[in-house]
Amino acid sequence: MDNTPNAENIMQTFEAARQGQVFKYYQALDPTDQAALLAQAATIDLKEVENLVQEHVFGSGESSVPLDGLEPAPYEALPENGGDAAQWEAAREAGAAAIAAGRVAAFCVAGGQGTRLGYDGPKGTYPVTPVTQKTLCQVFAEKIARSSERFGAPIHWFILTSEINNAATVEAFEAADYFGLPKAQVHFIVQGLVPAVDLEGKIILSEKGRIAMTPDGHGGSLRALVRSGAVDTMRTLGIDTVSYFQVDNPIVQCIDPAFVGFHLLGESELSSKMVPKAYPLEKVGHFCVQGGRNIVVEYSDMPEAMQAATDADGELRFRAGSVAIHVFDREFIARSGGNHAENALPFHRANKKIPYLNADGAIVQPEGPNGVKFEMFVFDALPLAKNPVIIEAARSEDFSPVKNAEGVDSPETCADDQCRMFAAWLRAAGEVIETDATGLPAFQFEISPRFAADRADFLAQWLTIQKRPSICAGTVLE
Ligand code: UTP
Numbered sequence: 001m002d003n004t005p006n007a008e009n010i011m012q013t014f015e016a017a018r019q020g021q022v023f024k025y026y027q028a029l030d031p032t033d034q035a036a037l038l039a040q041a042a043t044i045d046l047k048e049v050e051n052l053v054q055e056h057v058f059g060s061g062e063s064s065v066p067l068d069g070l071e072p073a074p075y076e077a078l079p080e081n082g083g084d085a086a087q088w089e090a091a092r093e094a095g096a097a098a099i100a101a102g103r104v105a106a107f108c109v110a111g112g113q114g115t116r117l118g119y120d121g122p123k124g125t126y127p128v129t130p131v132t133q134k135t136l137c138q139v140f141a142e143k144i145a146r147s148s149e150r151f152g153a154p155i156h157w158f159i160l161t162s163e164i165n166n167a168a169t170v171e172a173f174e175a176a177d178y179f180g181l182p183k184a185q186v187h188f189i190v191q192g193l194v195p196a197v198d199l200e201g202k203i204i205l206s207e208k209g210r211i212a213m214t215p216d217g218h219g220g221s222l223r224a225l226v227r228s229g230a231v232d233t234m235r236t237l238g239i240d241t242v243s244y245f246q247v248d249n250p251i252v253q254c255i256d257p258a259f260v261g262f263h264l265l266g267e268s269e270l271s272s273k274m275v276p277k278a279y280p281l282e283k284v285g286h287f288c289v290q291g292g293r294n295i296v297v298e299y300s301d302m303p304e305a306m307q308a309a310t311d312a313d314g315e316l317r318f319r320a321g322s323v324a325i326h327v328f329d330r331e332f333i334a335r336s337g338g339n340h341a342e343n344a345l346p347f348h349r350a351n352k353k354i355p356y357l358n359a360d361g362a363i364v365q366p367e368g369p370n371g372v373k374f375e376m377f378v379f380d381a382l383p384l385a386k387n388p389v390i391i392e393a394a395r396s397e398d399f400s401p402v403k404n405a406e407g408v409d410s411p412e413t414c415a416d417d418q419c420r421m422f423a424a425w426l427r428a429a430g431e432v433i434e435t436d437a438t439g440l441p442a443f444q445f446e447i448s449p450r451f452a453a454d455r456a457d458f459l460a461q462w463l464t465i466q467k468r469p470s471i472c473a474g475t476v477l478e
Contacts, residue, residue: 007034010041017046018202025208025361033209040211044195044203052194052374053201056349065301066290072318073287073294075274075390076262083392088258095261098241099151105239106144106155106254107225107328109378110137110169110247111162111191111215116404117248122165125172128250128402130415130444131476136402137172139250141179142449147255150457155255156239158187158230162215166190187233191224192216194347194374196354204356204371207363212354212371218246218324219345219376222337231334242333244326244378248401250414251421252325253454259327262391269332270385273393274320280308284321285379287390294388296322296379320390322379323399336381343384345376396421396439397455416440422447425458426471433471443473451477 011023022041026034077083098104114123124140127133134142141157148155161169170188173179178186193213195203206212216223221244225231234242241260245252253259263271272294274287281304285296299307302318309317336343351369358364382388393399400417403409420439425447427433435441452458462468469475 007038010038013046014041017050019046019049022203022205022211024205025357029209037209037211040213043193044211044213049195049197049203052347053197056347056374057197057199057201057372065295065297067303067306069290070297070306071289073274073289073320073390075287075320075392078392078394081392091261091265092258093261094265095257095259095263096151098260098264099147099155099255099257100153102153102155102238104155104241104243104255104260105158105234105237106140107158107160107221107242107244108140108247108254109160109218109221109244111160111165111221111224112218112247113162113164113214114248117402118405122161122169122172123402124159124169124247126402126411128411128414128418129446130419131446131474132448135172136247136250137169138176138179139449140245140247140254141181143254143453145179145181146449146451146453146457150453151255151257154182154185156185156187156234156237157181158189158225158242160189160191160218160221160224162191163193164215187230189221189224189228189230191220192227196352196371196373198356198371204354206355206357208357208361212356214373214375217348217375218378219380221378222333222345222381224337225333226337231330231337234330240330242328242330244324244328246324246401248403249324249399250402251396251400251418252398256454259325259391259393262389263327263329266387266389268327268385268387268389269329270381271327271389271391272379272382273323273325273398274390275323275393275395275399276319277316277321278395280316282321284323286318287320287322288318293383294385294390295383296377323393323395324378325393325398326378332381332385336384345378345380347374347376349373350375396424415444418446419444425452425455426462428455429459429462431468431471445471445473445475445477447477 014020014022079085079088110124119126124137125135127135144155144157194216196212204212283299285298288295288297311317350373352373353366354371355365400414401409402414419441423433423435423441433441452461
């Protein structure tokens with residue numbers, strides 16, 4: 001049977017949509033490249049592209065967020081910051097029971113391109129731990145394995161990749177024998193791609209036989225979970241609660257019983273962790289309430305005076321920073337990732353430098369932004385959710401992303417933050433570890449996620465050791 005998409009039909013559809021330039025070099029391609037271009041073109045939803053172009057390239061685009069009636073979103077403070085310790089304990093117990101019942105899955109979004117890090121490979125394969133240089137995926141796999149052991153139940157792991165990095169990600173798991181996890185409990189979900197367009201709304205070719213396409217954003221994870229059948233798989237497995245985190249953050253608590261418990265006890269459809277902003281103009285999204293709905297307002301959409309405003313206690317009024325850690329109700333994913341326009345997440349426009357073909361058909365690396373990429377953001381699901389819950393997280397125990405090759409949020413700052421966290425755990429257990437004023441120990445060492453997945457786990461595990469090792473440079477607690 002000939003599976004080649006009908007060339008003429010596809011080309012005519014593109015012509016009719018005023019995107020015929022995609023086939024400009026078609027006749028000059030060899031048959032394999034022609035087939036590949038047609039197959040790529042066949043995946044494009046031209047109606048969606050037309051709507052995006054009209055709205056974001058020709059139209060007024062995104063209206064700025066109206067600031068009327070914007071209030072800080074309430075959140076559950078940590079006990080050490082005034083929260084109710086009994087409530088945290090009740091949440092921890094409820095979450096632990098749900099995990100033990102096999103109701104909770106981990107979900108890591110790893111479909112991004114990681115351009116800022118400039119690493120040639122899926123970000124999940126980037127080495128991050130200070131001593132043994134475990135990769136991000138290995139760290140998460142070991143945390144999930146440890147949580148599974150701790151709560152006595154299988155924990156399925158759903159991983160969002162894109163067509164660009166799926167094969168390399170799966171290969172890394174295969175090569176490492178799934179880092180000891182049962183293969184049947186690891187599920188790869190390939191997210192959709194959207195074509196990039198130039199400033200006239202024309203789809204860009206990155207090569208003569210290749211359309212420039214980029215993943216549809218972390219917000220695309222919800223429709224990818226639905227379209228791939230992962231939501232159905234979750235139903236079959238009895239999973240109703242999904243713990244969402246990003247691939248670039250190795251200190252995240254992949255499976256946090258207290259967070260899961262607050263989500264379930266609050267009958268929430270979508271829960272979020274906040275960290276208090278480190279300083280007034282920190283470049284994070286702010287959790288806010290408007291018209292009775294929770295929203296995230298990006299720093300770029302909030303006037304500086306508002307970002308820096310303080311309340312009666314002298315604390316930042318809008319202090320709840322978003323760190324992209326959530327718990328989703330499965331049926332909420334089914335609804336917001338499904339085909340109902342009223343629940344669809346909006347696309348946003350990002351101006352990017354996109355390599356393109358010039359009039360002579362040569363590939364050009366542009367100096368400045370020459371095109372537009374479309375992405376959905378996961379936090380746009382927040383206003384659609386019933387009973388959203390926000391809890392406070394300690395930044396030092398949950399958030400240190402690897403975004404840039406150097407400077408802030410880089411491999412170096414992340415390795416230091418891991419060492420600070422390990423030192424803090426040991427000190428909480430009564431050990432003496434010398435650190436500087438920022439909590440950074442004088443030497444690097446590591447606590448394996450196989451030993452403990454979080455602080456509470458560490459404190460319990462440490463007590464069980466008969467002969468405790470002395471901690472020095474290069475120590476790895478396994
Ligand atoms: P970022 O916004 O940091 O983007 O993604 P990125 O693509 O990883 O990196 P840059 O901006 O090109 O440097 C935050 C998280 O969302 C995931 C990323 O993999 C990361 O875990 N993501 C992002 C997706 O899964 N899909 C996307 O389309 C975009």
